[in-house]
Amino acid sequence: MKRILILLFLVISPVDSFAQLSADTLARIDKIFDRYLPQNPGCQLSISRNGSVIFSKAWGMADLEHTIPLTTESITEAGSVSKQFTAAAVLLLEQQGKLSLDDDIRKYIPEIPDYGTPITLRRMMHHASGFRDWGSVAGIAGWPRTTKTYSNDDALDIIIHQKALNHKPGDEFLYSNSNYNLFAILVERVSGLSLADYTKNYLFEPAGMTHTQWRDDFRRIVPNRAIAYEKTATGYETDMPNEYVYGNGGLLTTTEDLLKWNEYYWNGHFGSPSLLPKQLTIEVFNNGTTYPYAAGLYVTKNKGQDYVYHTGSTAGYRALLIRYPQEKLSIAWLSNTSQFDATSNNVVKEIENLFVADRSDKNAASKSESATSTMAKNSNSVKPNSLQDYIGTYYSEEAQATFSLKESGGKLILNQAPGVNLDLVATGQDTFKAAASSRGLGGAVITFQRDKKSVKGFNVTIPRARNVSFKKQ
Incomplete structure (x- = not known):
């Protein structure tokens, strides 16, 4: 009898999670996602409000070769959504007294060249370090990421060969994965645990993220993993991140686990005292200006409300994790296809329009034109020297x-x-x-x-x- 009750709960609970939503809203969601055909790669979407999951569903296939449908428990890769977890590990190590964000990275990774000025962990966390992106440098050499099985040691080797920075530390925001690969190395050197083990002990397990791990070994068997795909002229081909490098990306998870993380740290449970204020702190540059990037999170405004998010893209995987604090609303989306990258309408934006009230001041619209719209464009070649x-x-x-x-x-x-x-x-x-x-x-x-x-x-x-x-x- 007890087993029957458990089975009934498993069958009924997904339906109950939609109880707050009208039949019209559910129909509109399905309409938005009808581009993910049952026989093609798909996606997961989970939504929570006030700490409760109000919607969670998957569309499409997880594995085309074996005809396995995508479910809400399929493990998908989160791309750069992963960065907030790496940043959280560094923030927690600071709270544990093992480092300071104002430390020079060379204190922990002395192999990095001395560029004549300290490069602090704080600058790195906010992409203001000036480090060149190691994957971009590898691409210049003709071996972009996914063409080799790079590791964090390989990333470090490329980084330490750089004789200059992109810019002086603290001068500007310039996104670079190098910062977060170095953080993965730093976490291991400071804590004695790999980033994968440290985050499992101090982030994933406390937050109840039972389906989450890192792709620190791409050869490891991961049950229920969704394969990533790229659309071709004749169908699909696999597009997997066959690399060991992680920290910048590489989080294997589900949308429901990402919602658990959002509720965990937004409710002040991460850190003692809560590290939420530090996670949301914006960097001030050398000239006194700012850029809306905090600890692995973009912190900005949308629809007249506070808006905290990060996107992700690795090989064929796509990801987005959003929080509207005033609405106490979280939206998590993961996909195993890059097929709709060029599509003008974004599925998550359409979902936001369904669930988020627009509180923006309609009379305060900017009248300034985009710099690119007024800039003269000259694509004509010019005659060079001999x-x-x-x-x-x-x-x-x-x-x-x-x-x-x-x-x-x-x-x-x-x-x-x-x-x-x-x-x-x-x-x-x-x-x-x-x-x-x-x-x-x-x-x-x-x-x-x-x-x-x-x-x-x-x-x-x-x-x-x-x-x-x-x-x-």
């Missing part, structure tokens, strides 16, 4: 890569790797740009350096790694 000036072989100690440049058909061609040749388009004197589709060098700006008149090298700049140096051999 292309013969640039021909040669170049080596970068920072990217640990060798490029060769040649002229062909009146164009400057960069050989990035065997069989990978990129057309460079001149945009100014001694300045070129790589095509957007280039492997790891998409849209890169290449600026040649001269000694008197002869070319001595060039710098490569992409969004998260500026002025990576190559010397002419």
Whole structure:
């Protein structure tokens, strides 16, 4: 009889969790998610208000090869939503008296070069350290993430080869995964436990996150894991993060577990006293300005209300975790497909419109135009100096890569790797740009350096790694 009652509870409880929602609301949610067809990769959505789950459902397939449906218990990867957990581990270590956010990272990882100014843990937490993104540097070399089985040790090796920073620490916000990979290494050196074990003991288990772990070993069997996919012209292909690197991403979890985390720390249960204020603290830059990034969380406004969130994207996985504090509302979404990245309407935004009141001042709309809308755009190429000036072989100690440049058909061609040749388009004197589709060098700006008149090298700049140096051999 007891077993029958338990089975009845398991069957009835999902329905009861929707009891607060009208039939019309449920129908509208299903309409929003009807793009996730039953036979294709899908997603999970869970919503809580006032600490109670009011909606939780999954659509689509977790495993196309074995025809396994996605459920609310399918383990999916959270991408950079993971960063808040890594940041929380560092905040807790500070509360335990084992470090200070004002410590220089070289106190714990002395292998990092001395750039002439301290790089504090606080600057790193808020992406104001200046560290180049190690994955971007690896991409410049022709080996973007997911093309090799990188580990945190590999990330560290790339980081310590950088002879310069993107900018002076504290000057600006520039997103870099390097900060959070270094945090994973720091947690292990300071606590004696891996980040995976430390967070399991001090975050996941106390919060009741029974379906959560890290992808610190991508070969480990993870029961109920949803496979990630990319849409192709003929169907789907797997797109998995086959790498050991984690801390910047790599959290394996469910939407319901993410809601448990939100309720745990928003209700002041994380840390003693609560570390919630520190998790929400915004960094002040050297010039007194700020950027709305706290401890692995964006803290801003939406619909006239406070809005705390982070997105995630790793290989084919996509993620979003949201909190509206005034509404006491949390929304968690995880997907195992990148198929809808280019879709103009975002499913979670549509869900927000259903559940969140718009309290914004309609009369206070900004009249200023976007800088990009008024900026003159000139995509025409310009005639550079003689292309013969640039021909040669170049080596970068920072990217640990060798490029060769040649002229062909009146164009400057960069050989990035065997069989990978990129057309460079001149945009100014001694300045070129790589095509957007280039492997790891998409849209890169290449600026040649001269000694008197002869070319001595060039710098490569992409969004998260500026002025990576190559010397002419």
